Amino acid sequence: xxxxxxxxxxxxxxxxxxxxxxxxxxxxxxxxxxxxxxxxxxxxxxxxxxxxxxxxxxxxxxxxxxxxxxxxxxxxxxxxxxxxxxxxxxxxxxxxxxxxxxxxxxxxxxxxxxxxxxxxxxxxxxxxxxxxxxxxxxxxxxxxxxxxxxxxxxxxxxxxxxxxxxxxxxxxxxxxxxxxxxxxxxxxxxxxxxxxxxxxxxxxxxxxxxxxxxxxxxxxxxxxxxxxxxxxxxxxxxxxxxxxxxxxxxxxxxxxxxxxxxxxxxxxxxxxxxxxxxxxxxxxxxxxxxxxxxxxxxxxxxxxxxxxxxxxxxxxxxxxxxxxxxxxxxxxxxxxxxxxxxx
Amino acid sequence: xxxxxxxxxxxxxxxxxxxxxxxxxxxxxxxxxxxxxxxxxxxxxxxxxxxxxxxxxxxxxxxxxxxxxxxxxxxxxxxxxxxxxxxxxxxxxxxxxxxxxxxxxxxxxxxxxxxxxxxxxxxxxxxxxxxxxxxxxxxxxxxxxxxxxxxxxxxxxxxxxxxxxxxxxxxxxxxxxxxxxxxxxxxxxxxxxxxxxxxxxxxxxxxxxxxxxxxxxxxxxxxxxxxxxxxxxxxxxxxxxxxxxxxxxxxxxxxxxxxxxxxxxxxxxxxxxxxxxxxxxxxxxxxxxxxxxxxxxxxxxxxxxxxxxxxxxxxxxxxxxxxxxxxxxxxxxxxxxxxxxxx
DNA sequence: GTGAAAGCGCTAACAT
DNA sequence: ATGTTAGCGCTTTCAC
Numbered sequence: 001x002x003x004x005x006x007x008x009x010x011x012x013x014x015x016x017x018x019x020x021x022x023x024x025x026x027x028x029x030x031x032x033x034x035x036x037x038x039x040x041x042x043x044x045x046x047x048x049x050x051x052x053x054x055x056x057x058x059x060x061x062x063x064x065x066x067x068x069x070x071x072x073x074x075x076x077x078x079x080x081x082x083x084x085x086x087x088x089x090x091x092x093x094x095x096x097x098x099x100x101x102x103x104x105x106x107x108x109x110x111x112x113x114x115x116x117x118x119x120x121x122x123x124x125x126x127x128x129x130x131x132x133x134x135x136x137x138x139x140x141x142x143x144x145x146x147x148x149x150x151x152x153x154x155x156x157x158x159x160x161x162x163x164x165x166x167x168x169x170x171x172x173x174x175x176x177x178x179x180x181x182x183x184x185x186x187x188x189x190x191x192x193x194x195x196x197x198x199x200x201x202x203x204x205x206x207x208x209x210x211x212x213x214x215x216x217x218x219x220x221x222x223x224x225x226x227x228x229x230x231x232x233x234x235x236x237x238x239x240x241x242x243x244x245x246x247x248x249x250x251x252x253x254x255x256x257x258x259x260x261x262x263x264x265x266x267x268x269x270x271x272x273x274x275x276x277x278x279x280x281x282x283x284x285x286x287x288x289x290x291x292x293x294x295x296x297x298x299x300x301x302x303x304x305x306x307x308x309x310x311x312x313x314x315x316x317x318x319x320x321x322x323x324x325x326x327x328x329x330x331x332x333x334x335x336x337x338x339x340x341x342x343x
Numbered sequence: 344x345x346x347x348x349x350x351x352x353x354x355x356x357x358x359x360x361x362x363x364x365x366x367x368x369x370x371x372x373x374x375x376x377x378x379x380x381x382x383x384x385x386x387x388x389x390x391x392x393x394x395x396x397x398x399x400x401x402x403x404x405x406x407x408x409x410x411x412x413x414x415x416x417x418x419x420x421x422x423x424x425x426x427x428x429x430x431x432x433x434x435x436x437x438x439x440x441x442x443x444x445x446x447x448x449x450x451x452x453x454x455x456x457x458x459x460x461x462x463x464x465x466x467x468x469x470x471x472x473x474x475x476x477x478x479x480x481x482x483x484x485x486x487x488x489x490x491x492x493x494x495x496x497x498x499x500x501x502x503x504x505x506x507x508x509x510x511x512x513x514x515x516x517x518x519x520x521x522x523x524x525x526x527x528x529x530x531x532x533x534x535x536x537x538x539x540x541x542x543x544x545x546x547x548x549x550x551x552x553x554x555x556x557x558x559x560x561x562x563x564x565x566x567x568x569x570x571x572x573x574x575x576x577x578x579x580x581x582x583x584x585x586x587x588x589x590x591x592x593x594x595x596x597x598x599x600x601x602x603x604x605x606x607x608x609x610x611x612x613x614x615x616x617x618x619x620x621x622x623x624x625x626x627x628x629x630x631x632x633x634x635x636x637x638x639x640x641x642x643x644x645x646x647x648x649x650x651x652x653x654x655x656x657x658x659x660x661x662x663x664x665x666x667x668x669x670x671x672x673x674x675x676x677x678x679x680x681x682x683x684x685x686x
Numbered sequence: 687g688t689g690a691a692a693g694c695g696c697t698a699a700c701a702t
Numbered sequence: 703a704t705g706t707t708a709g710c711g712c713t714t715t716c717a718c
Contacts, residue, residue, distance in 0.1 A: 007485050009695055020705045025697060035703060050481055055461040056399055056408060057695035060710045065399060067442070075428040076627070078421075085418040088445040097462065098443040099410070102431040118398040119440065138393060142350050226631070261632035284419070288569070289604035290633040352711055363689045368713060378687060400711035403694045 008049035017045035028053050059120065068311065069121040071101040071112055073128035076225065077254050078283040079298070080127050083149060086304045087125060096122070096313065103129050110135045117144065123311035125149050126158075128224075130192070133157060145320050147307045150298070152194045152325055159324040161307040165195055165280075168296040168330045169202025172249050172278045175294060177210050179276055179338040181247025185218035187232045187259055189251040196224070196251050199280055203249055218245055222255040229255030230262040237267055246275055253279035253286045256293055260337070277337040280330075292336035299328050351392035360388035371396050402463065411654065412464040414444040414455055416471035419568065420597050421626040422641070423470050426492060429647045430468060439465070439656065446472050453478045460487065466654035468492050469501070471567075473535070476500060488663050490650045493641070495537045495668055502667040504650040508538055508623075511639040511673045512545025515592050515621045518637060520553050522619055522681040524590025527560045530575045530602055532567035532594040539567070539594050542623055546592055561588055565598040572598030573605035580610055589618055596622035596629045599636055603680070620680040623673075635679035642671050 010024040017024070019042060026032040027042035045051075059065040070087055074080050088098045099119055101112050109129040116124055117139060124139065127149045136157050139146055146158040153160070176184070184207060189196035204214050220236050222229030229250060237244055250256035256279030263269040271277055279286060282297035306326055312319045353367040360367070362385060369375040370385035388394075402408040411434055417423050431441045442462055444455045452472040459467055460482060467482065467489045474489070479500045482489055489501040496503070519527070527550060532539035547557050563579050565572030572593060580587055593599035599622030606612040614620055622629060625640035649669055655662045 011695085021695095022697080022706080023704065025695095026704085029697085033703060038703080050485070052457070052460045052485075054463055054695055056463045057403055057710090058697065060400055060403060060695080060712090061697040063710080070443075075424060081418060081424050084443075085445060088443050089447070092445060097458075100413075100427075100431050100441040100443045102428060102435065104432070114395070115440075117395045120397055120399045142393070226627075230632075257631065257633075265632040284569075285628070288600065289573075289608040290600075354711085364711090365689065365691095365713080366687090368711095369688085372713085376687060381687080397711055400694090401713065403696090403711080404713040406694080 007054075008046075008051040010051070010053070012049055013042060013045045013051045016049060017041045063120075064122055065120050066096045067099045067119065067121045068096055068308075068313070069099045069101055069116045069119065069124045071103055071109060071116070071124065071126045071129055073103045073109075073126075074105075074224065075102060077128075077252070078285060079150075079252065079254070079281040082283065082300055083127060083304065086300055087308070090304055090308055094313070113139060117142065122313055123147070125307055125311075126151070128193075131158065140320055140322065143318055143320065145311050145318075147310050147321075149303065149307055150195060152198075152327075154194070155323075157322050159310045159321040159326075161303050161310065161326045161328070162195070163296075163298040163303065163330045164327040165198035166202035166205075167327075168280060169199040169204075169249075170206040171202075171296055171330070171332045172199075172280070172294075173203045173206035173210075175332055175334065175338060176247040176249065176276060176278060177207070178341045179247075179272070180341075181276055183218075183243070183245045184212060184216070184247045184249070185220075185236045185245035186249040187220055187222040187229050187236070187251060187255050189222065189224035189255065191221055199251050222250065222258065224252060224255065226254050226258035229258035233259035233262050234266065237263065237269075244269075244275070248275060248277045250277065250279045253281040253283045253293060253295055255279070256295070256337075257285060257291060260291060260293070272337050272339045276339060282333055286333075287335070294335045294338045295333050296330040297333045298330050302328055350397075351389075351394040353394070353396070355392055356385060356388045356394045359392060360384045406463075407465055408463050409439045410442050410462065410464045411439055411651075411656070412444055412459045412462065412467045413441045414446055414452060414459070414467065414469045414472055416446045416452075416469075417448070417567065418445060420471070420595070421628060422493075422595065422597070422624040425626065425643055426470060426647065429643055430651070433647055433651055437656070456482060460485065465656055466490070468650055468654075469494070471536075474501065483663055483665065486661055486663065488654050488661075490653050490664075492646065492650050493538060495541075495670075497537070498666075500665050502653045502664040502669075504646050504653065504669045504671070505538070506639075506641040506646065506673045507670040508541035509545035509548075510670075511623060512542040512547075512592075513549040514545075514639055514673070514675045515542075515623070515637075516546045516549035516553075518675055518677065518681060519590040519592065519619060519621060520550070521684045522590075522615070523684075524619055526586070526588045527555060527590050527592070528579045528588035529560060529562050529592040530565040530572050530579070530594060530598050531562060532565065532598065534564060542594050565593065565601070567595060567598065569597050569601035572601035576602035576605050577609065580606065580612075587612075587618070591618060591620045593620065593622045596624040596626045596636060596638055598622070599638070599680075600628060600634060603634060603636070615680050615682045619682060625676055629676075630678070637678045637681045638676050639673040640676050641673050645671055 026034040148160040220232035222232040279295040286293040357364040369377040491503040563575035565575040622638040629636040
């Protein structure tokens, strides 16, 4: 028993309820002035016809789709999955939805932005991807705000929300020093991203203050992936055993997992006894018993709240933020990959 | 230097190009009949005005949004993240996008479906969530196809794409038997989901054929989470050491990781020497060196392709599949959590 | 091949 | 509080 092929419209409901079509519209907008019993009659008729307001049609007139585009550059990194989940939840609680755009490694964010603009989204959240100034300008000029999440590009027009990476790098350095680290090494991420650069800078600067010369810090690029970090770790340990590092900072957790796994399985290195390890992000896996990774926790909830706030989704006064940079502090989470200080 | 606040419309482009508005529309639809030079003039004018076709407006007339809703029930399970990623990529390659709906644990899929319908999506993919028949009927009757991904509900109206879980459970049983398992245990997932039930059934049935009585198989529910599985594993081993299981099947990989972690860290159990472990799904982490988990790989790409095909997104003949059940075979991936047979 | 005109389903003034 | 009317930006007959 199939219902009528055509979906009911507000006109159908109006006819059945014996009111005008605009009354139907009002019945479905919480703050409009309509008599309680009129609304009741309308909602009743709507139920009978299985009527659901068409948000796509309404967005044509309101000029708001209540859709936010989220561009995710690296779904293989649980940190971004976590961020996406948090963004989705928050938005959904506001009656909005995420339109997801995935960006395969080295795909152009500009290309995907062209498509984003076709969907008339109310805002864009961009994670782990680079967007040209030209494209950013196009979006901002059309009134579509953009916020870069966990990515900061100096001089860039878009708003940006991130963790204070320099500070976080310093936290790791001081923890590793306090735990007795002597020969330092680090595995870096995307060399072009300030996220990686800043964490490295905070780390190196802090170590320098403690008398560790930057050139004494071994370094390898892990390209922000588990596999890349595994390769980088082996490269760092490709030297006489007495020169092996005893303190390793991985610019993010997913790389720390890759490094720990390969160093333990292939070289039999004991963590934290022979090597202390720290990461960054505090992804769920960092807490798992196989790793118990010391790391800097990014304040994801606060970052997401801030990012969405900067989009100014509420109110009719669509203000577009430009060149804003919000760096929120992370905090050290000490787990078992560091020896207890003075232990 | 800010451009005009108002976004250019096809009328603006038409005026600049000296053609009618419908010509502009045609210039942007690949298959419409329009002279090459007219199209060129239009595209040129469009570029000058930074015009982008409004897909929301066009979907009003075409009755297709080119948006597919994906409802994700468990973002903490990497398998679903993988599926989401794959769906997003495939859809994007077809010029479509994913509208993401997240479902917090125990939230009602019916509630979220009500919102889905407002967005006039062309189809719905539902992962790890239960949808009432009533709501399913409403959606199908309105011409919005639904496919359940990795979930099968007997007698349900929606189409369903899944792995052959009974077969997969059998593969694990036979691998565990061949590797010398004697005292079997399993950690189950959501007790109400056929996904878990079928894997259990395949496993138990196969063992029974080899002479292992079902009542000799220890069982605990891990609720499909890492933490739940850790607790379940401890419960299974809360008995005299000589009665400890030597072969453990976890209904999915994420639970296998939780079980392995806690059994190794808390009870010092050696895997695979003292205990052989197998999972299901083949999530990326299963291959990591800390686990090297033997598991059944779900054919995610094929499943996604099949799911999208059942949505019949192409062509004007919007056919709605009902009560379809497609079970694709998974395959065993042998890693280090099983002892080599005859070794 | 091209233009004119009629909607798609809704919201938002504007009257009443 | 309610109805009338004019769009929102586009696609699609239908003439020419």
